[in-house]
Amino acid sequence: MNPNASNNPTIKDVARKANVSIATVSRVLNNLSGYSDKTEQKVNQIIKEIGYQPNAIARGLINKRTQTIGVMFPSVSSYFSADILHGIEEYANDHNYSIFVCNTDEDGKRTMKYLHVLREKQVDGIIFSSEMLKEEYYEVLQAMKVPVVLVSSKADYASVPYIKVDDKQAAYDAVQYLILHGHREIAMVSGTETDKMAGSTRIEGYLKALQDYGIPFKENYLVYGNFRFDKGCIAMEKLIQTAPEATAIFAASDEMAVAVLAVAARHGLKVPDDISVIGYDNLKLAEMAVPPLTTVDQRLYDMGKLASGKLIDMIENHCVADSSIMPHRIVERQTVRRLT
Amino acid sequence: MNPNASNNPTIKDVARKANVSIATVSRVLNNLSGYSDKTEQKVNQIIKEIGYQPNAIARGLINKRTQTIGVMFPSVSSYFSADILHGIEEYANDHNYSIFVCNTDEDGKRTMKYLHVLREKQVDGIIFSSEMLKEEYYEVLQAMKVPVVLVSSKADYASVPYIKVDDKQAAYDAVQYLILHGHREIAMVSGTETDKMAGSTRIEGYLKALQDYGIPFKENYLVYGNFRFDKGCIAMEKLIQTAPEATAIFAASDEMAVAVLAVAARHGLKVPDDISVIGYDNLKLAEMAVPPLTTVDQRLYDMGKLASGKLIDMIENHCVADSSIMPHRIVERQTVRRLT
DNA sequence: ATCATAGGAGTAAACGTTTACGTTATATTC
DNA sequence: GAATATAACGTAAACGTTTACTCCTATGAT
Numbered sequence: 001m002n003p004n005a006s007n008n009p010t011i012k013d014v015a016r017k018a019n020v021s022i023a024t025v026s027r028v029l030n031n032l033s034g035y036s037d038k039t040e041q042k043v044n045q046i047i048k049e050i051g052y053q054p055n056a057i058a059r060g061l062i063n064k065r066t067q068t069i070g071v072m073f074p075s076v077s078s079y080f081s082a083d084i085l086h087g088i089e090e091y092a093n094d095h096n097y098s099i100f101v102c103n104t105d106e107d108g109k110r111t112m113k114y115l116h117v118l119r120e121k122q123v124d125g126i127i128f129s130s131e132m133l134k135e136e137y138y139e140v141l142q143a144m145k146v147p148v149v150l151v152s153s154k155a156d157y158a159s160v161p162y163i164k165v166d167d168k169q170a171a172y173d174a175v176q177y178l179i180l181h182g183h184r185e186i187a188m189v190s191g192t193e194t195d196k197m198a199g200s201t202r203i204e205g206y207l208k209a210l211q212d213y214g215i216p217f218k219e220n221y222l223v224y225g226n227f228r229f230d231k232g233c234i235a236m237e238k239l240i241q242t243a244p245e246a247t248a249i250f251a252a253s254d255e256m257a258v259a260v261l262a263v264a265a266r267h268g269l270k271v272p273d274d275i276s277v278i279g280y281d282n283l284k285l286a287e288m289a290v291p292p293l294t295t296v297d298q299r300l301y302d303m304g305k306l307a308s309g310k311l312i313d314m315i316e317n318h319c320v321a322d323s324s325i326m327p328h329r330i331v332e333r334q335t336v337r338r339l340t
Numbered sequence: 341m342n343p344n345a346s347n348n349p350t351i352k353d354v355a356r357k358a359n360v361s362i363a364t365v366s367r368v369l370n371n372l373s374g375y376s377d378k379t380e381q382k383v384n385q386i387i388k389e390i391g392y393q394p395n396a397i398a399r400g401l402i403n404k405r406t407q408t409i410g411v412m413f414p415s416v417s418s419y420f421s422a423d424i425l426h427g428i429e430e431y432a433n434d435h436n437y438s439i440f441v442c443n444t445d446e447d448g449k450r451t452m453k454y455l456h457v458l459r460e461k462q463v464d465g466i467i468f469s470s471e472m473l474k475e476e477y478y479e480v481l482q483a484m485k486v487p488v489v490l491v492s493s494k495a496d497y498a499s500v501p502y503i504k505v506d507d508k509q510a511a512y513d514a515v516q517y518l519i520l521h522g523h524r525e526i527a528m529v530s531g532t533e534t535d536k537m538a539g540s541t542r543i544e545g546y547l548k549a550l551q552d553y554g555i556p557f558k559e560n561y562l563v564y565g566n567f568r569f570d571k572g573c574i575a576m577e578k579l580i581q582t583a584p585e586a587t588a589i590f591a592a593s594d595e596m597a598v599a600v601l602a603v604a605a606r607h608g609l610k611v612p613d614d615i616s617v618i619g620y621d622n623l624k625l626a627e628m629a630v631p632p633l634t635t636v637d638q639r640l641y642d643m644g645k646l647a648s649g650k651l652i653d654m655i656e657n658h659c660v661a662d663s664s665i666m667p668h669r670i671v672e673r674q675t676v677r678r679l680t
Numbered sequence: 681a682t683c684a685t686a687g688g689a690g691t692a693a694a695c696g697t698t699t700a701c702g703t704t705a706t707a708t709t710c
Numbered sequence: 711g712a713a714t715a716t717a718a719c720g721t722a723a724a725c726g727t728t729t730a731c732t733c734c735t736a737t738g739a740t
Contacts, residue, residue: 008485010696021720026698034718051483056460057400058696062725066397068440068461077426077641079419079624086417089443093450098440098457100408103429110433117438120396121408143391145348229628258628265630284419288569288598290605290630301417350726361690366728374688398726402695 009052018046068098070118071127076103087304115140125311147314151307161321165298165328171205179213182339183248187221189235191252202252225256232259248276254283272337292333349392358386408438410458411467416443427644455480465651487654491647501661505638510668511545514618519553522679523588527561529575531592542592565596572599588616594623612677632673
């Protein structure tokens with residue numbers, strides 16, 4: 001009888017039934033040369049017949065390629081990550097790569113554990129999303145010898161390709177937009193105080209815009225959140241206490257901008273009549289807000305796609321991709337009022 | 341010299357340097373018995389020294405287990421999926437499983453392709469999220485012989501374990517909540533017209549509640565969306581035209597409820613003063629809305645965790661888990677007004 | 681002293697592929 | 711018709727593990 005009844009059929013089963021060697025089956029599978037049309041047809045027929053599917057694990061073992069990439073997110077469930085992930089997944093799938101999602105929780109331990117798992121599972125490459133690439137991580141990454149690309153992030157000490165918008169300029173543009181709408185009392189809800197990445201560069205843009213337009217910076221106009229909604233609420237509450245004269249607020253993320261909206265409403269402040277707000281990201285969330293949020297678009301989905309693209313290029317061509325600065329633009333909706 | 345300089349060290353390298361056989365190294369790696377304390381220490385020391393990490397691919401080949409599960413989403417980037425994914429990921433990671441995310445786009449072709457990829461990659465199990473399990477899929481799944489669990493979905497012809505809330509009852513409760521707040525003109529923004537799953541059962545709940553309280557159903561009070569924001573907007577626009585007398589709206593998803601909020605605002609309708617709305621899901625989005633959305637909580641994160649748990653149980657104990665009906669509850673926020 | 685026993689360790693097959701190399705038969709060239 | 715090239719395969723090693731067997735040695739019981 002069939003010596004391999006209960007298990008999934010293997011290349012051996014195909015070979016036996018088709019009366020050829022497994023080498024030949026392998027050849028038609030990978031359509032190389034070295035077989036006649038007749039055998040090709042015979043083999044393909046048997047494959048259909050017994051429902052054979054190649055075993056990617058066995059392939060991976062010998063090819064040393066798994067067609068798999070790992071993606072690290074500080075928080076998979078954040079609306080920010082979701083968009084990037086979607087882009088990454090789309091491109092990767094189209095190019096026959098699967099993706100492992102990893103949720104680091106911004107926790108070093110967890111991240112290291114994940115890095116080891118990805119190493120053991122022999123991923124072909126890794127994408128780091130919106131997270132500082134600590135040296136500790138970088139060391140493991142180097143030991144793994146797989147390509148890495150950063151998205152919405154940047155490593156200043158190591159030359160790892162990244163994809164991000166020019167944060168400083170984008171923040172500058174956002175603040176300038178407010179200024180050009182007649183605002184001079186502009187507060188900012190920033191990201192994490194210590195986050196060199198998206199945090200401080202956006203603050204720099206804010207500061208520079210104020211300076212360029214001769215607006216003095218006031219300490220109490222700058223508060224910190226962590227890019228997420230909850231901290232954004234706290235930050236806005238603080239702002240209402242300490243900077244009630246502000247006519248406009250620049251939030252360093254859409255989630256926080258929406259928090260500003262929420263807290264403003266809670267306090268009976270009308271947007272944009274009593275206070276204007278501009279966000280950062282252009283998540284779907286911005287469209288959904290009431291009123292719809294004016295924000296700076298950073299095309300996260302495309303950034304995800306591009307990240308996938310660069311990484312796969314590096315994997316397949318053993319090259320090193322260069323970094324990209326993504327264009328940004330302000331999308332005008334209804335949360336900024338023109339001061340007359 | 342080292343015969344294996346450029347590549348990652350393997351168990352062979354460890355064995356050679358420790359002067360033991362690879363079998364012994366394997367034994368200490370998997371801490372089985374059959375070696376002395378001294379060799380154990382020696383081996384562990386060498387492992388540290390040369391930075392050896394086991395190759396999960398090779399392991400997978402022989403063990404026929406990959407510690408990997410595939411998760412299918414109709415849309416990875418939806419805020420709904422993000423929460424479930426987070427739950428799944430969390431539990432899986434804690435139990436040493438990695439997860440492949442798959443975005444089906446609700447497209448049969450894409451789904452089938454993914455199913456084949458997952459098969460080739462030898463995943464240990466599959467979670468299907470919020471999607472009808474078509475027979476076509478089910479056949480491949482059976483051929484794969486891996487456990488499957490459904491989350492926020494249900495297959496009526498096949499006995500696949502699922503996790504979901506009692507949609508009909510939850511919808512009933514939502515509508516009842518509106519009724520008990522004095523509403524009688526209650527419209528519904530439903531999900532996909534054809535979606536047997538979450539679509540029609542929620543409509544049934546709506547209908548039953550109306551009936552139980554002696555409220556006649558009006559055709560024009562029921563409009564269809566697809567659970568997402570954009571269609572929700574269109575649905576609400578329609579409602580404003582055809583059912584202006586409605587005092588309350590039950591939306592079959594938070595995204596659509598938020599759409600209702602947005603469109604209401606666009607038309608100068610105040611929520612909850614002019615119109616009340618209750619959503620379904622309790623996404624973070626509901627909290628973020630202005631005003632904060634009253635909705636029915638279905639604890640998606642926990643459902644994700646539970647799905648992971650059941651699946652891993654099935655994988656490891658070769659059993660078949662039973663289904664779970666998750667508790668739901670109404671979380672009261674500020675979009676429903678008590679009619680006096 | 682003999683024997684059974686168990687602990688410690690090695691050997692080699694197996695997992696499902698790919699691929700370098702070898703072999704045969706046929707076609708081509710002169 | 712001999713020499714050579716080429717097409718069409720088959721053989722077997724390799725990828726990095728796990729594990730069933732086997733073997734040796736020391737220990738304890740008799």
